[in-house]
Amino acid sequence: RRACTPETRSEIIGKLKAWAKDTFTESSPIFWLSGLAGTGKSTIAYTVCQYLKEENLLGASFFCSRNDPNARDRKNIIPSIVTQLLHCGGALFATALCALPLGTILPDNKQHVNELLVQPWLRARASEPDPRKRHQHLVVVIDALDEVENDGPELVAELIRALLAQDTRLQGIKFLLTSRPQPKIVAECRPIDHRAIYSTEQISPDDATDDIRRYLRVELPQLHEKYPHSVESIVKHCAGLFIIAATVVRYLDPPNDPLSLPQQKKRLADFENMNVALPKANKHEFRVDSLYRVVLDQALPIEGGDEHEYAKRVMYAVVTARQPLTVSELAPLVALHSEPDEWTDTDAVTIIIHRFHAVLYTSGHDHRVRTYHKSFRDFLLSTVRCNAHAEAASDYFYYRTTTCLQVMEKALRFNMGGFPSSYPLDIDDQDLAKRIKMNINKELEYACRFWATHLSSLRHENERNIREALVHFFRLKVLFWMESMHLLKIDCRPSMHLARDWARHLKPQNKDLNVLMAAVDMLWASFINNTTSQSTPHLYISSLATVLAMSAMRSISLPDWQSSFPGLPTVKCTGILHEPSLLIIQREGHNASVHSVAFSPDGMRIASGSDDLTTVRIWDATTGTQVAKMKGHGDSVLSVAFSPDGTQIASSSGDETMGIWDATTGAEVAMMEGHESCVYSVAFSPDGMRIASGSADLTVRIWDATTGTQVAKMKGHGDSVLSVAFSPDGTQIASSSGDETMGIWDATTGAKVAMMEGHGDSVSSVAFSPDGMRIASGSADLTVRIWDATTGTQVAMMEGHKSCVYSVAFSPDGTQIASGSDDSTVRIWDAATGIPVAKMEGHDSKFRSVAFSPD
Structure with missing residues (x-):
C-alpha cells in the first residue's frame, strides 16, 4: 500500500485528522468514508493511519480485501483489532479481556464486537485509576467493509449499535470505516452523525x-x-x-x-485514441472499463493461438482464485494439456503476469499474484461490462471446477495422513504435520478447499460433464477428501452446502448425486460430532462402519463404500436407541420469540419465523449456522413453510401479508395481500402450485403460488383460524380455530366438507398423517387428539402436557406424533395407540413450533 501523493486529498484528510484528535464527548465515535470504486478510499485510509501512528493515536487497523481469504473473513476482523489494541490499550485492557469466562475468547462472530471488544474495553476504562488516561483515546481504522464476505453490513450494524448505545457508549476509542456505498451499508450507517459522514463524491x-x-x-x-x-x-x-x-x-x-x-x-x-462515448448512467464505471479494454488489447497475444488461450487462462485464474496463488501454484492449474509441456512452466506464467503489469502484480512478501484493484475482477466477470470476454469467464469457471476435480481424482487416496496405526490421537502424533505437508501439496490443498466454491459459480447451462464427474467423485474419492479436510482442520460442511445448492438447480435432478451428497452429510456429521474425530483413521474404522450399519437398519440408501474397504469392521445394528433428552443443536440468532419452524424437503435446511425485526431466517440443519436472513414483513412472522421442491419459502405475518422467498438467495419473490388481520398459518400444496392461509379475519384462503393471486376464500369458523394443512393428495385442507373446532375444505372449490368438534378450548394446530387417513390436533385444552379424516370422528386423545399445546406434527412414516407446548416440553406419541413415547426438555420457554426432519 502507499499513501496519498503530498498535497492531494487535502480536504478530506484534514477533516479526518480533526475528527481523530477531537476528544469532546459530542464528537462522533464513528466516521464513515464512502465512495465508488477507484476513488481512493483505501489510499486515504492508509494515509490517515500513517498520521495516527505518528501522533500515537492509532489503536488498530484492518484493511479488508476480496483478494485475501483472511482479509475478507468476518471472523478475523475484531480478533485482529483486539490483538492490536492489547499492544497499545494498556495492561488494564489485557486484564479485562483475560477475565472473560473460559470458552468465550473466540465466541460466535455475532458476539465478537460485544464480548471481545466492548465489554473488556468498558471494564478497563472503568477501572482506570488515572483520570488523565481516561481522556486519552485511540482510533481504529477498518477499510473496505464492502469486501467482507456476506457479513459486512451486519458488522457495521453491530459496531454502530455498540458505539452509539447510551448505556455502552465507548469512551477513549473511535472507528474510521470506509466502504463503497452499498445499499445495506448505507442503511446501517444512517444513525451516524451527518457531520461524520463523507463521500468522495463530495470532493x-x-x-x-x-x-x-x-x-x-x-x-x-x-x-x-x-x-x-x-x-x-x-x-x-x-x-x-x-x-x-x-x-x-x-x-x-x-x-x-x-x-x-x-x-x-x-x-x-x-x-x-480510445473511443469514449460516455453513457448517461455509470459514467465512472464506463471510463474504468474503457481503460481496462486498452490494457487487455495490449496484454493479450493475437487471437487464434495457444498463447492467447494460455494468457486468458492465467488472467482468469488470478481473478477467480479464492486465495492468492504463487506462480508455481498457478502453473499446473492453467496448463493447456494434461501432459507436462511448455505450458506448465512457471516461466511461462511469469511472462504472462508481466504482460498484465498494469492490473496484476506479484506481492513481495509472499510472492502471490494479486489484482491491484477489485474493479478489474468485477469488469472481467461482468457479462454487461466485458461482453467480449464474458463467455471466456463462464468457460473458465467450468475449466477451474473440472481441474480441481481432476487434481483430487489423481492425488487423493486412502490414508492421506500416512497413519501407521489408528490407536494414537492426532494430537499425539509428532510427525503428522510433516506427513500432511508431504502428502497434501498446495495444489491439492487448493482443490480440496475450493472445488465447491468454483462449482457454485458455474452456470448450469455450462454443466456439461460436471454432474458425471461429481457422481464419480462422490462414489469413493469423497471419503479421502473428507480425510484430507480433517487433516487440514477445515470443516466439510460449507463446501457440501455449496455443492448441494448447485445440484438442487439441476434439471432434470440427478437422484444418484442427491443420495451420495446426503450420505456424505450423514458420515461427516457422525464423525465430526463424535470424540472419534480426535483420531482421523476412525473416520473409516468407527464412523463409516457405524453409518453403514445404521443406514441398513433404517433402510437408507448409501453408496457401496463397504466393498472398497474389505477390512472395515462389521457393525451389526439390532436397534436404534432414541435418547429423548439428547439435544443435538441449540442455535441462537433470533432476538425474540420464534413462532414457526420448517424443514426443507431434503432435510438440510430449517426455516424459522420470529418477532425480531420481522425476519425469516434459514439455517443449516447439520451445523446450526445461519444461511440467510430475509426482511420484508412489517410485523411478527407467524408461520413459515417450504415448497415441496425446496426452492421457495412461504411466510405469513401479523402485518396481514404473506411472502414468498427464494430459499437459496433469500430474495423476495412476491408479497401477497388480501387478509384483513393477522395471518397465523401458511401451507404449500403437495404440487407446490397453491398456498393455503389461515387468518384472524376468520377466513381460510387459497392462493396461486406462481402469481400470488387469491383463488378461493372459505368462511365458516367463528374465531381466528390458527392453523391450516393440505392433505397429502392435495384435495383437501384442514383448518383449526379459536372457536374450538376444526374444518375440512375442498381444496379446489373451497366448499366445506366437514366441521369437527370435541376440544374444550382453542385448537392451535392441525396436521395430516402421511397417508391422509388421520388428522392430529393440538389445543389449549392441554390435549393432543387424533381424528379420522374421512368421518371426522375422534380416534384417540393424548394427555400429559401441563399447558397449551401450540404445535403438532406427524413423523414422515406416520408412526409418531410430536407436540410442542407452553409447558416447555416436546412430547412424542405413538400415532396408533396414543401412548407417550418420549418427553424432551431444552428450552426455557414455550415450544411454539415442532417439525420432523424428512428422514
Missing part, C-alpha cells in the same frame, strides 16, 4: 482534477515535461478517478521493465 471536480494532475506530475515526470498536453489528456479522462490514473501510470511505466520515453508516448497514443 469538488476541480479539486479532484488538481489532485490527479499533481499525482501524474510526480509519477511521470519525464512524460509531463516532454508531452504536457498528453498528460493533460489523461487527467481529463480520469474525471477524478484515481484508479484510472494509477492504472495508466503502471501501463506507461511497468515496474520491472521500464519503457523508454518514445515507448511510453506510443502507449499513450493508444490511450488517447
Whole structure:
C-alpha cells in the first residue's frame, strides 16, 4: 500500500485528522468514508493511519480485501483489532479481556464486537485509576467493509449499535470505516452523525482534477515535461478517478521493465485514441472499463493461438482464485494439456503476469499474484461490462471446477495422513504435520478447499460433464477428501452446502448425486460430532462402519463404500436407541420469540419465523449456522413453510401479508395481500402450485403460488383460524380455530366438507398423517387428539402436557406424533395407540413450533 501523493486529498484528510484528535464527548465515535470504486478510499485510509501512528493515536487497523481469504473473513476482523489494541490499550485492557469466562475468547462472530471488544474495553476504562488516561483515546481504522464476505453490513450494524448505545457508549476509542456505498451499508450507517459522514463524491471536480494532475506530475515526470498536453489528456479522462490514473501510470511505466520515453508516448497514443462515448448512467464505471479494454488489447497475444488461450487462462485464474496463488501454484492449474509441456512452466506464467503489469502484480512478501484493484475482477466477470470476454469467464469457471476435480481424482487416496496405526490421537502424533505437508501439496490443498466454491459459480447451462464427474467423485474419492479436510482442520460442511445448492438447480435432478451428497452429510456429521474425530483413521474404522450399519437398519440408501474397504469392521445394528433428552443443536440468532419452524424437503435446511425485526431466517440443519436472513414483513412472522421442491419459502405475518422467498438467495419473490388481520398459518400444496392461509379475519384462503393471486376464500369458523394443512393428495385442507373446532375444505372449490368438534378450548394446530387417513390436533385444552379424516370422528386423545399445546406434527412414516407446548416440553406419541413415547426438555420457554426432519 502507499499513501496519498503530498498535497492531494487535502480536504478530506484534514477533516479526518480533526475528527481523530477531537476528544469532546459530542464528537462522533464513528466516521464513515464512502465512495465508488477507484476513488481512493483505501489510499486515504492508509494515509490517515500513517498520521495516527505518528501522533500515537492509532489503536488498530484492518484493511479488508476480496483478494485475501483472511482479509475478507468476518471472523478475523475484531480478533485482529483486539490483538492490536492489547499492544497499545494498556495492561488494564489485557486484564479485562483475560477475565472473560473460559470458552468465550473466540465466541460466535455475532458476539465478537460485544464480548471481545466492548465489554473488556468498558471494564478497563472503568477501572482506570488515572483520570488523565481516561481522556486519552485511540482510533481504529477498518477499510473496505464492502469486501467482507456476506457479513459486512451486519458488522457495521453491530459496531454502530455498540458505539452509539447510551448505556455502552465507548469512551477513549473511535472507528474510521470506509466502504463503497452499498445499499445495506448505507442503511446501517444512517444513525451516524451527518457531520461524520463523507463521500468522495463530495470532493469538488476541480479539486479532484488538481489532485490527479499533481499525482501524474510526480509519477511521470519525464512524460509531463516532454508531452504536457498528453498528460493533460489523461487527467481529463480520469474525471477524478484515481484508479484510472494509477492504472495508466503502471501501463506507461511497468515496474520491472521500464519503457523508454518514445515507448511510453506510443502507449499513450493508444490511450488517447480510445473511443469514449460516455453513457448517461455509470459514467465512472464506463471510463474504468474503457481503460481496462486498452490494457487487455495490449496484454493479450493475437487471437487464434495457444498463447492467447494460455494468457486468458492465467488472467482468469488470478481473478477467480479464492486465495492468492504463487506462480508455481498457478502453473499446473492453467496448463493447456494434461501432459507436462511448455505450458506448465512457471516461466511461462511469469511472462504472462508481466504482460498484465498494469492490473496484476506479484506481492513481495509472499510472492502471490494479486489484482491491484477489485474493479478489474468485477469488469472481467461482468457479462454487461466485458461482453467480449464474458463467455471466456463462464468457460473458465467450468475449466477451474473440472481441474480441481481432476487434481483430487489423481492425488487423493486412502490414508492421506500416512497413519501407521489408528490407536494414537492426532494430537499425539509428532510427525503428522510433516506427513500432511508431504502428502497434501498446495495444489491439492487448493482443490480440496475450493472445488465447491468454483462449482457454485458455474452456470448450469455450462454443466456439461460436471454432474458425471461429481457422481464419480462422490462414489469413493469423497471419503479421502473428507480425510484430507480433517487433516487440514477445515470443516466439510460449507463446501457440501455449496455443492448441494448447485445440484438442487439441476434439471432434470440427478437422484444418484442427491443420495451420495446426503450420505456424505450423514458420515461427516457422525464423525465430526463424535470424540472419534480426535483420531482421523476412525473416520473409516468407527464412523463409516457405524453409518453403514445404521443406514441398513433404517433402510437408507448409501453408496457401496463397504466393498472398497474389505477390512472395515462389521457393525451389526439390532436397534436404534432414541435418547429423548439428547439435544443435538441449540442455535441462537433470533432476538425474540420464534413462532414457526420448517424443514426443507431434503432435510438440510430449517426455516424459522420470529418477532425480531420481522425476519425469516434459514439455517443449516447439520451445523446450526445461519444461511440467510430475509426482511420484508412489517410485523411478527407467524408461520413459515417450504415448497415441496425446496426452492421457495412461504411466510405469513401479523402485518396481514404473506411472502414468498427464494430459499437459496433469500430474495423476495412476491408479497401477497388480501387478509384483513393477522395471518397465523401458511401451507404449500403437495404440487407446490397453491398456498393455503389461515387468518384472524376468520377466513381460510387459497392462493396461486406462481402469481400470488387469491383463488378461493372459505368462511365458516367463528374465531381466528390458527392453523391450516393440505392433505397429502392435495384435495383437501384442514383448518383449526379459536372457536374450538376444526374444518375440512375442498381444496379446489373451497366448499366445506366437514366441521369437527370435541376440544374444550382453542385448537392451535392441525396436521395430516402421511397417508391422509388421520388428522392430529393440538389445543389449549392441554390435549393432543387424533381424528379420522374421512368421518371426522375422534380416534384417540393424548394427555400429559401441563399447558397449551401450540404445535403438532406427524413423523414422515406416520408412526409418531410430536407436540410442542407452553409447558416447555416436546412430547412424542405413538400415532396408533396414543401412548407417550418420549418427553424432551431444552428450552426455557414455550415450544411454539415442532417439525420432523424428512428422514
